[in-house]
Amino acid sequence: TLFRSPAGSTSSSTTPAARPLRLIPLLTLLTTKLYPLLFSRPADSLEQSTTSPSEYMIIDNTPLTNQYISVPKEMNQLSCAAFIAGVIEGVCDGAGFPCKASSHNAGTEIWPNRTVFLVKFDDSVLEREKELEAMGVK
Secondary structure, eight states: OOEEOOTTOOOSSSOOOOEESSHHHHHHHIIIIIHHHHHSSOOSEEEEOSSOTTEEEEEESSOGGGTTOOOOGGGTTOOTTHHHHHHHHHHHHHTTOOEEEEEEEOOOSSOTTOEEEEEEEOHHHHHHHHHHHHTTOO
16 A cells, blocks of 8 residues: 554544655655645645655745745845745654755746755665565555
8 A cells, every 4th residue: 555554543433644655655745735734735846856866856936934035135045945844854754754855945037936845865765665666565
């Protein structure tokens, strides 16, 4: 199955919460289900890095944290969306996918507040992915 039940769940009246076993279902759940619960809309894009198989990018063209904040030009490296990167990292870590998440300003003419959340997963996650793939778990 795609999901596993948390250990120690004994509730019989409701089905226990489930969490993904694989990386892509986790990221899809995060960007299409959790993100709208927190920010009233899904993330704009989810992409895998072309240079590293352990890196994924979640792209938000208009992050809520940047909506009412103007960053001075001399502080252009400041990312007010670092809070969201912390939420992403916490969700992944809590689901058993240890990672480091960071936010990066990547504004364009059309989307001046565009932010890329770079999620770099630990090597243990990639090893588990290979094992699950070999076992045929989707």
